[in-house]
Amino acid sequence: MSTAPSSPKSQERIGVYVCHCGSNIAGVVDVKDVAQWAGRELAEDGVVIARDYQFMCSNLGQELIEADIKEQGLTRVVVAACSPHLHEATFRTACQRAGLNPYLCEMVSIREQVSWVHTDRDLATAKAKALIAGGVERVAWHEPLEPLIVPINPTTLVVGGGIAGIQAALEIADSGYPVILVEREPSIGGHMAQFDKTFPTLDCAACILTPKMVAVGSHPNITLLTYSEVERVDGYVGSFLVTIRKKARYVNAETCTGCGLCIEKCPVRVVDEVFEAGLGYRKAVYRSFPQAVPKYPVIDTEHCTYFQRGKCKACQIFCPTQPKSINFEQKDEIIQVEVGNIILATGYELFDCRRIPQYGYGRLANVYTSLEFERLCNAAGPTGGEVVLRDGVTKPKTVGIIHCVGSRDSKYNSYCSVICCMQSLKFAHLVKERTGAEVYNFYIDMRTPFKDYDEFYQKVLAEGVHFVRGRVAEVTDAARHPGEEGKIIVQVEDTLIGRQRRIPVDMVILSAALEPRRDAQEVAHKFGIACSANGWFIEKHPKLDPVATMTEGIFIAGCAQGPKDIPATVAQGAAAAARVIGRIHQGHLALEPVRASVIAERCSGCRICNNLCPFNAISFREDLGVTEINPALCQGCGTCVAACPAGAITGTQFSNEQVFAQIEGLLMLDFSGAPRGAAVRMLEPALS
Template identity: 80%
Template structure:
């Protein structure tokens, strides 16, 4: 074992650290007091992460024959890679470089310079003792399967699929509904340009449906995900459609002839009907209809078969015997684009949805406006014939409300403005918008707000207390009355209207936790998938090889979803092109001769990396699946699992170093006063 020669580098981070920590003093202290622990050089520098700072370390590695480096600067999340790479370039094993966070853990959380300086010393002392126990490691290289799985074929998923497929790599696009397009396919117009949603979406859907590199799997659910980045094995259950995709021409005669009419609570949001054999809309991709076995007379009573009788294809496309199919595919990367659920407006009883006929949800109104929808684009009250003369639109339904969701759903302001415009355009009715704050950031959004203002829409700033049919004042009879405080004039207002539209918020999918667990990622407290970094890496997750795009990561509008879909695709393409992936060698491994086969750890691995070898009576950890989280290392009561880079020896050494900070009755003494 060669003698440790450790260099300590204390960063000022401008004044970020130096403003609260006496960095010169810390550096001098480390050079003198930690000499006994192997420190041969200690320096401070204004910006260690700058090229000059890195060169300083590299020069010392060469000239002073350093074999370990401690950088006391920001969090390792930010610059660990920078410094490890710098050390590697100077021919030192990168894993012999430790970072000590004296910014996030010291200067940013303390105000007393003396205490902060002492704490920085203690942390550095821990880093120095720890680095001495670090082992040189080599990155793990794994090959990458060029195929990609995309879960969810809304606009984000479709965008990602097309980007990857156009670059020549195979994509499996999996959708649980019978057709692709997601929520966007239900809309009529998109803000702020008032483009027809179908006109801009359907070409992409057609591309995705026809693309030679895209395998489209609709009515399908992911059952199981095994493997690891670069080499996932995914089990998919493809639900029976009862229509043979290889013969069906999509002519639609079966739909026409089907005698059963069902209220479509899915695509038509309950506002319209579909048949028991159906497709969501005329331009649906794939074009093949699907049978709804819950309502089909044949499945319920064994009779009818009208669809089969009238099917003109040879052989017949209807197959009542079709079964669910279980498919196993191999992919290298996975993009989750599972979208959102609409907030259930029934949860706010005072707004009357489900009780008062003429209260509509935003999705119902979207379907009403859609030319292919149940009213062919005409705006009617629930009776289907009367046009409203006054319409109230309530913002933030289920959003920005501590009783439901604290967050802003992002799209509701713009969506409500769009609704106001459409009501004006199609009925000429008087429109009232009830809003808390008007949020029209992003390109051309505020211009759209100005336009709707000029169209004569009334804006009332205040949270609505209730929507009721209980008339109190003259002129309220037979109307819905919206009671709200107008905070701009400081008065309660009662506005009688014919129709109320609830601009419902976006929520995570009801099964988002379950899906997250399946893919080994996490959800934030509000249920949306957690990204690796909220600002710098919003499309990655903490699980290698699993990416997220669109509203499953948080509420967002169409351009943002498309951007994320494309970004996730770019990340995946970058990986596919590199053909091989270097993984951090931070892994847990079983010391087999120490394993007693007690099986405590067997059920703990969040990445399914642990298996039990019955024959040898020992536990195994798959090195490629393991993400180095340390759960099993902590749980192993025999100390038979060792975590690379986080061994007990390393952690205890670090603690020893840190605890050399003497704390007595809550008062910090300086380290000088204590014998080493």
């Protein structure tokens, strides 16, 4: 029951390699001294060679290690350099080339954890030594590991039929592999289908989107499941088993021709809160929009007269197909599909502008959200593209557009929603073009990066749009001055002239923030990935791995990962597809063998760990009364290892022996320069 493991260290031949990283490390740490110290002081712990080198990660640096493994018969390697995140794979591969199992290599971070965070050269050097001593003690306990090989099912599931999901699905399908595309709404298209024009080129959103939608609908490699939701995900990368609920459409897709007669004959008009953003109507049997893919309508049972009162059936009566395509008896269908990889492209939701009551949305008729305005100026929208006030006839003479509504505001969302500046500029241009009105843009900072964006800003400036820099305090209909009666007044501090201004307008457009889907957390849990504090899906690496997640086989694309514009969304959809296609081409995947496992004979089935796994790798075997970990799902995070009160879960590379040995090593020297063991002895007075 001692904390000091009886180390197998004396048998190992350990090489220690200390990297200068140019001046990144050597500028603060005396790397030569560290290497010499390790060779001298850690000799009895198995260190047979210790070197320092300018750039360990260079080919020459790696060759140094390889040569030592072969010539000195090293059985363990410790590289003291940058973070394992960056170069662990490099040094493991170098070991492997020299015939050493790659998992017998340990990286010690003396850049991120030492040179970059310290300025005192002596103390930093001492800390580097302590960390290396920890690494040396630890590496002696490493075990040779073999990667876990799993086959990859070539079918891919794409969740979400917006432009990100559409792009991903098409890329994979075009390269010859099957795709199952699941969309919650009756049609694919997502938010982009609701837009009129796209910035900065002002091409028609529908014109560029619908060909892709049609391509998805008719692609032989794509199985399209609209009006469907993923219920459950089992399995792991390469062989997921996904349970999907196909909600009842009450329309038989095999026989329906999409003629639309049922829609025409349906007597019920319902405000369309989804596609028309509440500005227009649809029927109880409906298609989201004319170019919807698939073409089959759905019946909204909440509003359908037959479902509510048991009679009507107009749609069925007038359906011209034989047999009738309307089927009131249809039930939700649960299907299961096997896929190898999953791309989540579930998009965003618009900030609810009612949450900022002082902006008057929902109270003042002529305050619009950005999505409402998109529908208002859409040629296929409720007004046929006429920009008019709520009365349906009056054209506004003055329009105010407020940026950053619910974004960059610590009360709502502290992040920038990325698209609002450009979207607001687009609105300004469209208002000018359609009505000739005076337009005021109220902005905090104008953000127009990326290709042709600032040019668009210049163009809108040249069109005579007014720009007022300042966060709007209030939008009100309470007139205070002559000329304000009957208007909506925008109260704002113009920070460029340092004055309060009241600007009367006829119409206000709120550029609402992009927010994560309200069920994003639930979806993330279902697929075993994580959400950031703001609620967006977290990517594996913010710069270098933006579409992968910490869960193997689950990729993300589009606004579900964070606010972004259409080009970036499309790029991510394609990027996720490329990652998946690469996987499929390999045919199999070698998983990192750093995994947790339950020692069944030590598990008492207390079930503490059962709901802790962020990757759903843990399951309880009722028949055996013990918990099991699926090695292909486990990502080696160690949460369960730490939580197990019985010590019955062990993590490869993070065993108790390894961790305690590392601590022993860290305590080997104290920072006053006292000889080894001093720090441990400091604890001893408590014992005597």
